Amino acid sequence: MTKSQASKPKQISSAFPPSPPPSPLRGVGKVGTTRNRGEGRFGHWVLVFGDYLGFGIWNLGFLFLLLFFLFGGACQRSKAGITVAGSTSVEPFAELLAEEYMSHHSQSRIYVQGGGSTAGIEAVITHAANIGMSSRNLTDGEKKLYAVTIAKDAIAIIVNPQNPIQDLPLEQISEMFSGKIKNWKELGGPSHSIVLVTREEGSGTRESFQKFVMGKEDISLGALVQDSNGAVRQVVASNHNAIGYISLGLVNAQVKALKISGVEPNLTDIENGKYTLVRPFLFVFNEEPAGEAKSFLEFVLSPLAQKLLFKEGLVPVLKKIAQE
Amino acid sequence: MEVKEKIIEKIFLLIALSSVTILALITFFIFEEGLPLILKIGPKAFLLGEKWIPSKGSFGIFPMIVSSFWVTLGALLIGIPLGLACTIFLSELIPPSIGILLRPAIQLLAAIPSVIYGFWGLIVLVPLIQNYLGGPGLSILAGSLVLGFMILPTIITISEDSLKALPPSYKAGALALGATHWQAIWRVLIPAAKSGIVASVILGMGRAIGETMAMIMILGNAVKLPSSFLDSARTLTTNIGIEMGYASGDHRQALFATGIVLFFIIMSLNTLAIFLSRRRTR
Numbered sequence: 001m002t003k004s005q006a007s008k009p010k011q012i013s014s015a016f017p018p019s020p021p022p023s024p025l026r027g028v029g030k031v032g033t034t035r036n037r038g039e040g041r042f043g044h045w046v047l048v049f050g051d052y053l054g055f056g057i058w059n060l061g062f063l064f065l066l067l068f069f070l071f072g073g074a075c076q077r078s079k080a081g082i083t084v085a086g087s088t089s090v091e092p093f094a095e096l097l098a099e100e101y102m103s104h105h106s107q108s109r110i111y112v113q114g115g116g117s118t119a120g121i122e123a124v125i126t127h128a129a130n131i132g133m134s135s136r137n138l139t140d141g142e143k144k145l146y147a148v149t150i151a152k153d154a155i156a157i158i159v160n161p162q163n164p165i166q167d168l169p170l171e172q173i174s175e176m177f178s179g180k181i182k183n184w185k186e187l188g189g190p191s192h193s194i195v196l197v198t199r200e201e202g203s204g205t206r207e208s209f210q211k212f213v214m215g216k217e218d219i220s221l222g223a224l225v226q227d228s229n230g231a232v233r234q235v236v237a238s239n240h241n242a243i244g245y246i247s248l249g250l251v252n253a254q255v256k257a258l259k260i261s262g263v264e265p266n267l268t269d270i271e272n273g274k275y276t277l278v279r280p281f282l283f284v285f286n287e288e289p290a291g292e293a294k295s296f297l298e299f300v301l302s303p304l305a306q307k308l309l310f311k312e313g314l315v316p317v318l319k320k321i322a323q324e
Numbered sequence: 325m326e327v328k329e330k331i332i333e334k335i336f337l338l339i340a341l342s343s344v345t346i347l348a349l350i351t352f353f354i355f356e357e358g359l360p361l362i363l364k365i366g367p368k369a370f371l372l373g374e375k376w377i378p379s380k381g382s383f384g385i386f387p388m389i390v391s392s393f394w395v396t397l398g399a400l401l402i403g404i405p406l407g408l409a410c411t412i413f414l415s416e417l418i419p420p421s422i423g424i425l426l427r428p429a430i431q432l433l434a435a436i437p438s439v440i441y442g443f444w445g446l447i448v449l450v451p452l453i454q455n456y457l458g459g460p461g462l463s464i465l466a467g468s469l470v471l472g473f474m475i476l477p478t479i480i481t482i483s484e485d486s487l488k489a490l491p492p493s494y495k496a497g498a499l500a501l502g503a504t505h506w507q508a509i510w511r512v513l514i515p516a517a518k519s520g521i522v523a524s525v526i527l528g529m530g531r532a533i534g535e536t537m538a539m540i541m542i543l544g545n546a547v548k549l550p551s552s553f554l555d556s557a558r559t560l561t562t563n564i565g566i567e568m569g570y571a572s573g574d575h576r577q578a579l580f581a582t583g584i585v586l587f588f589i590i591m592s593l594n595t596l597a598i599f600l601s602r603r604r605t606r
Binding site: 222 | 343375377378379380416446449450454459461462540541544545546547556558565566567569570571572575
């Protein structure tokens with residue numbers, strides 16, 4: 001969407017008459033002197049009218065041009081293109097895919113918007129979006145929608161690289177996040193109180209973490225709340241006693257991903273189901289996709305796009321690429 | 325000519341009215357979105373409830389109201405002494421050559437985007453607090469320090485104006501009676517400009533309560549009643565800022581309801597500031 005907005009002013013300036021733009025003060029106090037500019041009766045009145053409004057005739061022309069292009073732009077935008085909306089976890093990947101897709105299909109326009117998984121699914125139901133992005137499984141009420149898994153994403157439990165602990169069972173992680181275990185000493189680490197870092201309410205990553213790790217337990221209200229994967233990583237990277245959770249694709253050298261009961265979060269163990277903190281990235285449709293939406297979905301499931309997702313740290317749904 | 329001027333006048337009137345209309349629309353909108361939730365769960369449960377777990381339907385914003393006041397109080401504890409000292413120095417004691425440098429520098433403080441303050445706090449202050457004082461580092465103390473600096477330009481420019489607006493005879497009279505320069509400043513000029521200084525502090529307070537971006541980065545955003553300045557906290561504004569992206573349904577309405585509370589706090593502070601500065605000009 002930003003692309004088409006950015007190109008608009010350029011169009012106007014290229015079509016504008018090459019004469020210098022009139023000063024904004026032209027109309028003021030010049031009614032008498034402008035009369036000789038008009039040829040016929042009508043031209044005269046147009047000029048006077050322009051002067052009364054406070055701008056000269058060129059400005060009127062400019063106004064019409066502006067209106068023309070505004071409407072033109074609006075029509076162009078609504079003519080073609082599909083809207084993809086939903087999970088902010090999927091959004092960056094969808095944007096990447098859309099860009100790649102548009103570079104192959106110059107006629108197509110794909111608009112990617114965030115808003116969260118639930119909002120995206122809602123948008124599909126109300127036909128506000130053609131494709132919804134979801135980073136969680138559909139609920140029973142949403143089961144009648146047509147959903148396709150485009151990739152899988154693992155959630156990694158991260159600690160500071162300075163932390164000696166390498167491996168924890170899920171139960172202990174849950175007890176830490178519910179506030180029952182308060183000190184690293186209880187887990188065999190140094191005697192420092194644990195700093196919990198979580199995501200904000202409504203985040204898809206938090207929802208998945210709640211489901212996979214916490215179950216019915218609540219995440220402690222004393223936990224620090226950060227509003228993105230990157231912010232969680234930043235806090236954990238700068239605090240020796242912190243523990244948090246982020247998308248596996250975003251784990252880097254600043255933080256250390258824990259093994260869960262001895263299972264490392266890597267591609268093989270995600271594929272064979274040993275590492276269980278895995279959530280699907282879904283594309284959701286109202287009914288079986290057709291037209292532009294279908295062609296975009298086919299592109300997303302193609303080896304080229306799947307390879308792209310793999311490079312970005314996701315687990316592709318095409319087995320071949322995962323094995324390469 | 326006269327008709328033309330009338331038309332121009334009307335156009336300008338329309339433009340002026342449109343800004344007021346937008347204010348009215350915003351007010352109407354946040355009340356329309358937020359009030360139903362407050363009425364649904366009851367004002368008492370909303371304002372005094374201590375648990376904020378939107379996914380389970382608990383919407384208590386009491387910890388955030390308290391945190392907002394803690395952070396603002398901390399900012400004022402840092403901002404008022406610094407601001408007042410700077411004002412006195414700028415308006416009374418300064419050699420003109422330094423003033424040329426110092427005044428634009430202070431005005432520049434106001435022009436720095438709040439996200440830069442937040443980033444600076446996160447990279448510089450938070451690790452310092454974490455290493456030397458303990459706790460998570462993302463804390464009320466860090467937030468107060470940053471906010472204290474952010475409100476300095478507001479406090480300094482307005483209170484300097486109110487000192488400058490005093491008749492020169494005040495100072496001359498005090499000096500003629502044998503007071504030293506410092507006595508004249510502290511016993512005569514500051515008390516005379518008191519209402520303007522208080523107004524500047526209240527406006528600074530409004531800025532502190534309203535600050536969002538920097539606070540999201542520094543405060544840590546935990547939703548619990550703070551028990552010390554080293555605890556993490558979430559203010560009213562950061563609650564809206566951090567959760568708006570995903571909220572829907574009741575959760576979204578609860579965020580607008582948070583906005584209503586904020587609206588009342590800011591409105592009363594601004595009214596107080598206007599009232600106090602009117603008294604000064606009388």
